Amino acid sequence: MAALRGPPGLQALLQALLQALLPALPALLALLLPLLPLPALLPPAGASRPGSADRCSWRGSGLSWEPRSRAVEQVHLRCTVGSLEWMYPARALRVLLEPNLASAQHTTVCIKPASDFQGASIYVERAGQLHLVVSEAEGARPRHVSCFSAHSPRGVALFLQASPQRDISRRTASFQYELLSNQSAAGPDLKKMALAEAMCRPCDNMELLMAICSSDFVLKGSIQSVSHDPENHMSQVDVRVQKVYRQKNQIFQQEEGSGEWRGPIQTLLQCKVKKGGGDFLFTGNEHFGEAWLGCAPRFKDFMLVYQAARERGANPCEFELN
DSSP states (O other), rough: OOOOOHHHHHHHHHHHHHHHHHGGGHHEEEHHHSSOOOOOOOOOTTTTOEEEEEEEEEEEEEEGOOOOOOOOOEEEEEEEEEEEEEOOOOOOOEEEEOOTTTOOOOOOEEEEEEEESSEEEEEEEEEEEEEEETTTTTTOOOTTEEEEEEEBBBBBEEEEOOOOSSSSOOEEEEEEEEETTTTTOOOGGGGGGGGTTOSSSSOOOHHHHHHHHHEEEEEEEEEEEEEEGGGGEEEEEEEEEEEEEEEESSSEEEEEOOOOOEEEEEEEEEOOOOOSHHHHHHHHEEEEEEEEEEEOHHHHHHHHHHHHHHHHOOOOSOOOOO
């Protein structure tokens, strides 16, 4: 320590004060530091996060990035269902879908681009290489769903590459994603896989009994109309609903004018669904906000199966009979 300058008496007094204060200096700093204004912490280079996110979804804009930066934005999503919205896409975005896959309950990833998907293409990373999943031209297909296996328990990496553009017009690359169990998916695309567990064969009695316990929707109704979409390999069954026993979301709703309950159910074109008379029990699950057909027996046939199982004590769950 440099010698203190001043009169001898004052110098001795200052040295005595310093010796008295030094032992208490750490405690004094601990009291004062929380009260001092600190400079804003800057993220390390290449680690900026120009967007808002929760564990399931992310929303951001390429306009908020540094113009000269070439860093690839990293987005981490940790749910089995969610969405991403990338406005004014610029450069590239790497999306890591990394829920807990250690239990092997979810081994297939499906993504559905929005109908106004623009400004980027989507690739999936496999063994260090990028494979095209959705091109910008295909993004406008409203029912196009792409599915692929999750080869790593750590999750799946998607790479969004912004398309070159000369103007600053609004473009948004957005999609929904779902992670499905390996029992719900068995192929690389919608045509070859039972994405919605659509069954083109009648369910056996046990499958039917399990369907009323575990389906996202269970309802009694009749078929109003059936329409087919060969381009997307899908059919839609418009149902007039008599009773909703259960539904996860409000897909089936009551019309204001007639007061009747109606709603659409999707299925695969290969199931060759036709309009039939009478009442049915419709069951199935929801994917990307749509109801997909599972077991759909005639209601009178279902009642016979359920009552017989109930008499034997073999029904897996109670069902409202009235």
